[in-house]
Amino acid sequence: MNDYPTTPPPASNPYEPARSPLPPPAPAFPAPLQGPRRGRVGFAAAVVGASLLVGGAAGVGGAAAWNTYDEPGAGGASAAASERTTSQVVSTPDSAAPEGSVEQVASSVLPSVVKLDVSGADGAGSGSGIILSSDGQILTNDHVVEVAGEGGDITVSFNDGTKASATVLGTDPLTDTAVIQAEGVSGLTPASIGESGNLDVGEQVVAIGSPFGLESTVTSGIVSALNRPVDVGSDGNGNSTTYPAVQTDAAINPGNSGGPLVDMDGNVIGINSSIRTASSGFSEESGSIGLGFAIPIDSVLPIVEQMAAGETPTHAKLGVTVRDVANATGAEVTEGAQIGEITDGSAAKSAGLQAGDVVTRIDDQVITGSDSLVATIRSYRPGDEVEVTFERDGESQTTSLTLDSDADTSSS
Numbered sequence: 001m002n003d004y005p006t007t008p009p010p011a012s013n014p015y016e017p018a019r020s021p022l023p024p025p026a027p028a029f030p031a032p033l034q035g036p037r038r039g040r041v042g043f044a045a046a047v048v049g050a051s052l053l054v055g056g057a058a059g060v061g062g063a064a065a066w067n068t069y070d071e072p073g074a075g076g077a078s079a080a081a082s083e084r085t086t087s088q089v090v091s092t093p094d095s096a097a098p099e100g101s102v103e104q105v106a107s108s109v110l111p112s113v114v115k116l117d118v119s120g121a122d123g124a125g126s127g128s129g130i131i132l133s134s135d136g137q138i139l140t141n142d143h144v145v146e147v148a149g150e151g152g153d154i155t156v157s158f159n160d161g162t163k164a165s166a167t168v169l170g171t172d173p174l175t176d177t178a179v180i181q182a183e184g185v186s187g188l189t190p191a192s193i194g195e196s197g198n199l200d201v202g203e204q205v206v207a208i209g210s211p212f213g214l215e216s217t218v219t220s221g222i223v224s225a226l227n228r229p230v231d232v233g234s235d236g237n238g239n240s241t242t243y244p245a246v247q248t249d250a251a252i253n254p255g256n257s258g259g260p261l262v263d264m265d266g267n268v269i270g271i272n273s274s275i276r277t278a279s280s281g282f283s284e285e286s287g288s289i290g291l292g293f294a295i296p297i298d299s300v301l302p303i304v305e306q307m308a309a310g311e312t313p314t315h316a317k318l319g320v321t322v323r324d325v326a327n328a329t330g331a332e333v334t335e336g337a338q339i340g341e342i343t344d345g346s347a348a349k350s351a352g353l354q355a356g357d358v359v360t361r362i363d364d365q366v367i368t369g370s371d372s373l374v375a376t377i378r379s380y381r382p383g384d385e386v387e388v389t390f391e392r393d394g395e396s397q398t399t400s401l402t403l404d405s406d407a408d409t410s411s412s
Helices: 035-070 076-082 102-112 142-148 297-308 370-378
Strands: 015-017 113-120 123-131 137-140 153-157 163-172 177-182 204-209 217-234 240-248 260-262 267-276 292-296 320-326 332-342 358-362 385-392 395-402
Touching: 102 113, 102 123, 102 204, 102 217, 102 260, 113 137, 113 142, 113 204, 123 142, 123 204, 123 267, 142 153, 142 163, 142 177, 153 177, 163 297, 177 297, 204 240, 204 267, 217 267, 217 370, 240 267, 240 297, 240 370, 267 297, 292 297, 320 370, 332 370, 358 370
Parallel strands: none
Antiparallel strands: 015 267, 113 123, 113 153, 123 137, 137 177, 153 163, 163 177, 204 217, 204 260, 217 240, 240 292, 260 267, 267 292, 320 332, 332 358, 358 385, 385 395
């Protein structure tokens, strides 16, 4: 039985991986290799339009001023000339970046961020990655490298301008993470890994990556929300790729996927992975609207370590199917995740949970829907003990259970 399959997503999933589409009919992917050229044309057109508008306004204003100076008694051109000043060229020393500034963070983190160019039978695109070791282990998103498939190519571009080929060490579609190995490199600068659990809403953060193929791009913003359940799809078994995301208004665009979200100490606290767009679907023109999402590093670090060691990633599970709660009219309500089926011998079954129970909390985390429950359980590890608060027949109850592992199954 598949664990955590949810009701089919709407036709247009509002959360999309931070990537740009492949040529039809291939699925969407990180920034197209030709993206910068197309973007340059659009930018040039915008500049021309702005110039025409400003030029027209300047012409009208200039004519009005000339008529004023020409009037008798107005002082004329000589008076205007005597009062004329010009711009001064001044010395602007390159001062050291203040500790904790965006400039200082960028300077310390950029050497640990790479651009990834990926190609395979289904197309090509680009994304970003985070250096984990001096000999070239790199963390990125599964959706960045998946197009390489069997026999594809991955090229890593480092901050110093050098390049290297890479191979995939491990992937985990359920958390949208992957670890690759750059070949023939040494002396790299590994990123410093922080703790996403210590983040607060409103805290300043910096995102680094290669949006639309523009490597070494730095943007800044704040943590807009924490534990935001984001569902970006599902695998072939119906298991959803859902994680409790760090939401940020730092600009994240196609090609930023796999790059780091860092705190103001320069520590990686998230992996930039998806964006929400204003369009009904994801298109090449889609970009940041201030709703970017990063996978919190705390929840995936054990999985990353498993992949780096060549092991198959494992995940915690309850052993249930879930859906959003519906009222008597069939309309969805926001609070809680309703249990459908329960696997025999599962943690949920052993704890006495029943079909129809509505889970409202896991420990202190409020559960708002089925995605919220899946994302929250994914933030734990197999063997962790949790307290489950649920409603049955209108009464709130609690039970404790030890989470199962999917190590022996194909579901999560």
